[in-house]
Every structure is written in C-alpha cells, then in structure tokens.
Amino acid sequence: MIKISIQKKLHMAGGDGALNIDVELPVQSFTALYGASGAGKTSLLRIIAGLLQPEQGIIEVNGKIWLNTAKKINLPPQKRNIGLVFQDYALFPNMTVEENLLYALPANANKSKVQQLIEITGLQNLAQQKPQVLSGGQKQRVALARALVRQPEILLLDEPLSAVDDATRINLQNELQLIHQQLKLTTVLVSHHIPEIYKLANRVIRMDQGSILQAGTPAQVFGLHQQQGKLILIGEVLFADDSRIEILAQGNIIPIPTSAQTHSLKVGDKVSIHAADLSLQKLS
Numbered sequence: 101m102i103k104i105s106i107q108k109k110l111h112m113a114g115g116d117g118a119l120n121i122d123v124e125l126p127v128q129s130f131t132a133l134y135g136a137s138g139a140g141k142t143s144l145l146r147i148i149a150g151l152l153q154p155e156q157g158i159i160e161v162n163g164k165i166w167l168n169t170a171k172k173i174n175l176p177p178q179k180r181n182i183g184l185v186f187q188d189y190a191l192f193p194n195m196t197v198e199e200n201l202l203y204a205l206p207a208n209a210n211k212s213k214v215q216q217l218i219e220i221t222g223l224q225n226l227a228q229q230k231p232q233v234l235s236g237g238q239k240q241r242v243a244l245a246r247a248l249v250r251q252p253e254i255l256l257l258d259e260p261l262s263a264v265d266d267a268t269r270i271n272l273q274n275e276l277q278l279i280h281q282q283l284k285l286t287t288v289l290v291s292h293h294i295p296e297i298y299k300l301a302n303r304v305i306r307m308d309q310g311s312i313l314q315a316g317t318p319a320q321v322f323g324l325h326q327q328q329g330k331l332i333l334i335g336e337v338l339f340a341d342d343s344r345i346e347i348l349a350q351g352n353i354i355p356i357p358t359s360a361q362t363h364s365l366k367v368g369d370k371v372s373i374h375a376a377d378l379s380l381q382k383l384s
Contacts, residue, residue, distance in 0.1 A: 101127060102254065102286065106147055106157030106167075112138045112309055119143055119154070119310040125303075127162065130280055130287045132297040134321070135307035141290045144307075145256045148288070149184050150177040161253055183247030183255045187263050189239045191231040197242050198227040204249040217245040220279060237268035241275065248283065255280075257289040261296065266338070270351045273299055294322060294370040294383050295349065298334040322372075322383050333373040334383070337365050347380075349373055356380070 102125040109118050119140040125131055133141040146152035148159060150166070153174065159167040166175045191200050201214045218227050221241045231239055240260055247255060257276075261269045277300055280287050291297055297304060297318055304321040306314040314321050335349030345362050347354045356362065356378055365371065370383040 101125070101160075101162070103158065103160040104144075104148065106144075106154040106159070108143065108147060108152070108154035108157070108310075110140060110143055110310060112140065117310050119147075121310075121312060123305060123312060123315065125286060125288065127286050128284050129303055130285075130289070130301045131303040131305060132301035132318070133288065133290045133305050133307060134292070134294075134297060135313075137292075138309075139307040140310040141307055142258055145184075145258055145288065145290060148180075148254065149182050149256055150175060150180050181250065181253040183250060183252035185240075185243050185247045185255075185257045185260045187259045187261075189231070189243045191239060191242055191246075193231050196228050196230055197223055197234075200231075200242060201246050201249050204246045206250055209249075213249060213251075217248055220282065221245045221275065235268070236264045237272055240264065240272060244276070244279070248279070251283075253286060255285045255287045257287065259290050259292070261291075262293070266348060269296070276300060293336070294318075295334045295336055298322075335371055335373055337367050337369045337371065340365055340367055347371060347373060354378070 105122045107118060107120050121144055133144065135141055143152060147154055154169065156169050157167055165173050166180050167173060192203065195203065198214065198218065201217060202211065205211065205214060218224055221244060223241060223245060226234065226238060231242070234242065244260070261272050264272065273296060279285070289301060301318060304316065304318050305312055306321050333349040335347040335354065337345055338348050338353065339346040342358060344355050344357055345365055347356060354373065362380055365380070365382065372381045372383060
C-alpha cells in the first residue's frame, strides 16, 4: 500500500492555494489523476518523486518511509524507487536507444534487463539509433523503457501521450496497458483524456484547486455507474459539421448523423456512446 498525506503551498490557476492530499494507492493499481490545468496533479507527482518538497507530509511505500516531515525524513529522488515519464521525453541526444537505457541502469545491475525492456517495448530494430531519427511515439517508448530499467515500485506518468497523433496514442496505450500488467506495476498517470483513462486506469482521483473532489472507478467518477448492463463506449469527437460527427472510440471512427442531441458537440469533446442506439452523452 502507498500512503500519501501532504500539504504544500502552491500558486495555482486561481491564484495562491494549497495542495492538500490524503490518499492510499493499492499496490499494482493503475490510478489516473484528472482535473483542470492548475489543479495540482503534476505537483503531486513531483512530490511523490521527491522533486518538490511539501511543508508537511508523509509518504509511505510498502512499509518504507520516503517522506516524514515531522521526523525530518526526506529521501532524495535517486533513493526513491520510481520511474518518471514526462511528455517531453528528455532523452540524451548523443546516446543510442540502448545507451540511454544503460545509462539509467543501477550500478552492478544485470545488463540483460535492458535487452528485456527493449524487447517488451518493441525497440529491437531501433536499439542502435539516436533520438533525432526517431518518431514521437518511438521516443516515448524509449522514455518508458528507460523509466522501467530500475524496476520501480511506482511508475509516474505526466501526460506522456499528449504530444502524439491519435493512431500512435492508441498503440502506446495498448503497450502501456500490457507493460503495466506484465511487470505488475503500480502506476500513476496524469491525463486530461477521458477515453484514455477509461482504457487504462482502474481508479481515478479527480482534483480541483489542490484537493480531491472525488475518487473511485472511472465509471463512478465520470457518472456512468448507473449504466450497468448496457454496452457503452467512451470516445472523443474528431469531426463535427451540420450533417455528421465522427467519434474515435476503441480505435475505430464511428460516424453519427447530426441531431439536436449532438448539435452542441465540438471537436475534442469526450462522450459516452450507447452501443445499442448510438445515443451520446457528453462527459465532463
């Protein structure tokens, strides 16, 4: 179990405020942090990683104390067993893919771990290439593999897929889902993308102005828990005009004629789709 109880003064979207979080994350869970920009999601990730110091707090990971401000315990990032992936990749441009991973390998660790991760993330044909010749999706896979080299107790992902196109995003989601399951990770993902959260996460923490508004399954947090027994897809509006809208859901594009129900929808809106009649409901 991962126990997090912290207080941190921050400058947020609405002005000066405070991050005030008290939460427990089960081992091997996949938790999404959701909320408006400036809600404190990335700050929470940085505090877990040891990159940001709260005024007060405790972080306990599987019985080990990473932070206890009352006892003046604050492990530096290199002593916290975390993997951290941002959307900007942060790869060393002068190193090959394999060298980027080897650089992150702990001293005296078995180098076969690097080869294993290269295979898991499908980078075999790119191992000797440098980042400048890789696509955005390939760079993100390298960043993910590098974060996993240390066999982290917690994998922290800060909107890692927001800079890639839709097709690449779907492929990376599939890989991330498989890696989370194969390696039995405890993963925390910051995302604004509701379809992505439904696909990947089994828990959602909805944040606003530094506090937790709601926590539960994606269906509970996004208001679909009353729809049990019906096949519901979660999608995003890709196109909308006076005659039709197109929804990306489960990797497929679903065209739906424009109606009074869909008239207010715009590109980027997140929706739930009732498979039986293709009726839509806009998600928050």
